[in-house]
Amino acid sequence: MRALPRPTLPPGPLADLFDELHQLHHRAGWPSLRRMAAEVGCSHTTIATAFSGPRPPRWGLLELIVEALGGDPEQFRAGWIAATQADPDEAAAAPAAPAAPPAFTYVTPRDLPAPAAPFIGRSAELAQLDEAFAAAGAGEASNVVLIAGPPGVGKTTLAVAWSHTVADRHPDGQLHLDLRGYDVSRPRTPSAAADAVLRRLGVEAPALPRELSEKSALLRSHLAGRRLLLVLDNAHSADQVWPLLPGTASSFVVITSRDSIPGLVARTGARRILLDRLDPAAAAELLTRLLGAPAAADPAAVRALAARCAHLPLALRVAAEVVTQDPRQPLAEQVARFDRRAARLDLLDAGGDERTAVRSVFSWSLRRLSAPARSLFELLGLSPARHLDDDAAAALLGAGPAAGAAAVAELLRAHLVERRDDTVGLHDLLRDYVVELAAQRPETERRAARLRLFQHYVTACRRAAGPDGDPGWLRRHRSSLVAVARSAAQDHPGPCLELAELLHGYLEGAGHYSDAIAVQRTAIDVARRRGDDGPLCAALCRLADVLRRAGDLTDSLAAATEALAIGERLGDPSRIAGALQAMAAVHVRQGHNELGSDELGRAAGIFRDLGDRAGEAAAANRRGIALMQLGRLTEALEQHERAYTGYRDLGLRLPMGRAANNMGVLCVRLGAHERASAVLAEALELARSTGNRAGVGVARANLGDLAARAGRWQDAAEHFRQAVDACEQVGYLAGLADARRGLGLALAHLGEAGEGLALLDDALRLGRRVGDTDIEAATLIDLGHVHRHAGKDGTGSYRAALATTEVTGDPYQRARALDGLGRCAADAGRPGRAAEHWRAALALFERLGVPEADTVRAALLTAGPARPARRP
Incomplete structure (x- = not known):
């Protein structure tokens, strides 16, 4: 791209006109003669002559050139008149005495581009276009359809492919016009677009009206009653499209845009078809068709490549071209090149072709964004959360809620983000792109934006995790919260430690053990790095808690032991009590009930002295389990009742449900079945309402045991099945072992001894794996029962259970x-x-x-x- 030759002229209106024209060419980025000629509709020699003089070009040609360069023809008209009046040879061409326009002869356009091949996976959208066309033909709907969707999703491909299917039903032609709303070139102005349509219909340049309203009226006149298919491709606004629409319903109009153009839909009643990325199967099929034999031989590599391309049709086509450049290299190795996020957009540059390079195609959407929306789009690359709600977006942007919501709405209209429930996010390739954009912003701005986002999540999490909080919000935003907690460790350790504390109750209660472990390990690393023993001790206790529930008793005890040592070194009674609780929970699980009971009694005394009612309730609840296994059932029930009351008074519903579950177990064991039924029903409801999925499983298993005591084996089996499902979903292994035990026993009593024994064997292996001696003993006893029920000797199982009780007492x-x-x-x-x-x-x-x-x-x-x- 470079400047064009210009004539040497003396100062005056003519020289001024050419100076203005060449400056406009410069501002437009020095497009080539051939590009301008293609847009104007003449030869590149004609364009070269217009720029190099020495006489002013005729007005019709100059107007088209100015519009193609994105200038304002009205600003040039006065200069052109002055220049022609100064040139006697051009005076006759002045607009004051225009020649009579030539007679109009309608030209039937046939300029649909060839359809892309292969065309895959848009049957639903093709059907919608067929329905819209049929409804318009019957006079039941608008004759305008808008295909909207994100960049690279295949809007033009769909529009062209469908247009070819109905071309023969439009005898007055099929006209395709690229409005360049999102393009490497400047968008067509409405006036230039109207000129282009009129010229293709046979209107000669001298007959083109000056005013846009007159051009639009002339276009409607020429199309009145005609059956023309008009494809207006790549529009950016209603104003760009509105002047081009026919005035009668005999013609049909298909518009494509990255924008939802709500104004157009409101004014015309246009049917909007939202085009999304291909589904995984269709994306893989497209790649298979493009790649041929190598794809058929390695379908796994094809699926992986489709996923790396975010199932975006443009990216899929470019990627297919990339991997076929070296057919000797195995497809899997070619696909592996796309694994690195930093390399993907470089690989998808289409050999430098700006119109198909994925990064370039994405960039055109930014031109139409307001400053706040563009800033938000770029700042999304700083967010470790893949999906953000409006409040989080506002925090990232550093704006108020209304401004944040407006920026999000603009990005949604532009299809640069995707809506999921109450959040928006980016597909993988757009995320790669915004990460690049965000990295270009100043480091102080990046750090400040991340801190605002992290502080927002801390505040929102504290509100949602409180006694009157919203477990549903925590559930919906779990992945974002975990990502933020782990990412904050890099540059903002304070929010990381706060989120680790706030999230623990929800993650552990809902059974998201891997997330909970990852967050606490991150907090431990941050606390060690900072030399901050208080938060380190707390995070170790939380890690011990979740490791125990996940069945890793060895690491759980190690974390609790380290926490106790830190608490004692600090001389902090609260830290000591917390660590004692964590250690005791492991000891009770292992069957060391005397030791666990003593540790919990000591912890409860410390909490009582500190006035920590929640800690005291937690110690009582855990001590009740130890006392039950020591056979001190009345004392155990008293401990659980004390815990239940304490949690209730504090409004802590999740641990209140756990205490209710434990009360129910004791009531079952003591034969108080009516009270057990009521207490366990409450435990189930509390677990459901607080999102405690593991608690749901435990309550179901306890209700199963209650039904089994009454000989209602069918009911028992159903409770145990639901307990198995709940515990499997969250990975609560101890609960899963107990649920399988109960289900195995119930099925054996229902005549399915083989399946029952298999479940009991699984339960025994799992109970031993997680180190739960109570479940091991109970399962061995039930195995003995089932063997006897089947007419076999159960002595071995009973003796093994008896030996286990030597450990548990x-x-x-x-x-x-x-x-x-x-x-x-x-x-x-x-x-x-x-x-x-x-x-x-x-x-x-x-x-x-x-x-x-x-x-x-x-x-x-x-x-x-x-x-x-x-x-x-």
Whole structure:
């Protein structure tokens, strides 16, 4: 691109005219003669002559050149008149005495571009176009259709492909005009666009009216009653399109735009068809058709390449060209080049062709954005969150809510962001592009924008995670919150640590263990780097908590032990109590109930002294589990009731549901089935309302145990199935093991012994894997029951359960194992041995005060005398 030769002229109006023309050419970026000739519709020699003089060009030609360069013809007209009046040879051409326009002869246009091949995956949109065309023909709808969508999505391809299918139904022609609303060239002005349409219909340049309104009226006159298909491609606004629309419904108009152009739809009743990216199957099919044999041999590589291209048709076509340049290289290796985000847009540059290079095509959309919308679009590249709501966008932009919402709305209209629920986001290629744009902004601006975004999420998370918060908001924004917490560690450690604390209850409660672990490990790294022991101790306790729930008892205990050491070094009673709770929870899970109970008693005393009612309630709830497994059932129930009351008074509904679940377990064990039913129903509702998916699974399993106690095995099986589903979804392995145990037992009683045994075996393996000795003992006992139910000997399972209770010290499970051994002995015709086991079981059951004592007492009545006790 360079300046064109200009004539040497003395000072005066003619020289001034040529100076103005060459300056306009400069401002337009020095487009070539051939490009200007193509836009004006004449030879490049004619254009060269117009620029090089020495006489002024005729007005009709000059007007078209000025419009093609994006100038204002009205500003040139006075200069042209002055120049022609100064040149006697051109005076006759002055507009004061125009020649009579030649007679008009309609020319039937046939200028649809060739359809792109192959054309894949737009059957639904083609059907919508057919419906719109049929409705317009019947007089039931507008004769205008707008195809809108993001850059590179294939709007023109769809419009042209469909137009060819109905070309024969438009005998007065098919006219395609590129309005260049988003293009490397300047957009056509409405006046230039009207001139282009009129010329293609046969109106000669001297007959073109001066005013846009007159041009529009002439166009409507020439199209009245004609059946023309008019494709107005790449429009940017209603003003650009409105003057070109026919005045009668006999013609049909298809418009494509990156903008939704709501004004056009409102004024014409146009049907808007929103074009989205291809679905994965269609994208893979397009690549397969383009690549041929290599694609058929490696469909996995094809799917991967389609995903790297964000299923965007333009990118898919360019990528296919890139990977076919070296057919000797395996397709998978070619596709691997697209894995690096920094390289993708470079690979998709289409050999430098600005009209098909993906980065260039994206850039044209920015020209039409307001300053706030463009800033927001570029700043999106700084956000670790892939989707933002309006408030987060406003924070990133540094604007108020109204300004942020307006910028988001503008980006949506321009199809530069995609709506998902209450958030907007970018597809992968646009995200690559905005990351590049954001990196070009000043470093102080980037840092400030990220800090505003992080502080917004801290504030929003604190509000949503509070007692009267919104678990639904946390659920919808979970991935964004996790990404922000981890990203903030790079340059803003304060928000990282705050989010790690605020998010823990939700992530752990909802069973998002991998996210919770990642966030706490990030917080631990930040605290270590800063040498900040207080937050480090807190993050270690939270990590211990979630690791225990995920079944990693070894690492959980290690984190809790380190936290205790830090708390003691700091001399901070609150940190010590928190670490003791975390350690005790592992010890109870491992069956070291005496140790766990002591640690929790110590923690509860510290919390009580500090006036920390939430901490005291948490210690009581966990201590109740240890006391239950030690057989101190009444004390255990009191602890859970204390925890429930404390949480209720504080308005902490999620842990309140956990305490209710534990109360229900004890009520079941004590035979208080009516109270158990009410308490567990409340636990289930609390778990649902707080988003505690693991709690839902636990409540379902406990309701299953309650139904099993009543012999309602069908109901029990349904509860356990739902418990399995809930625990599987969140990865709560201990809960999953217990749910499978219960389901296996229920199915065996329903006559499906084989499936029941398989589930019990799975439960046993899983219980041992997570180190939960209580579940291990319970599962072994139920395995013994199912073996007996199937007519087999369950002695081995009962003995293994009895051995496990030596670790846990749980008299209830020990009594159940002894009862099972007694029944096996009775089955084997050894009543004396059976009575011996039953007497031992009865003593434990009576001490516990549980209803199983009556069952064992009845069994003893059928047994013979017990053998004399052996001397020690």
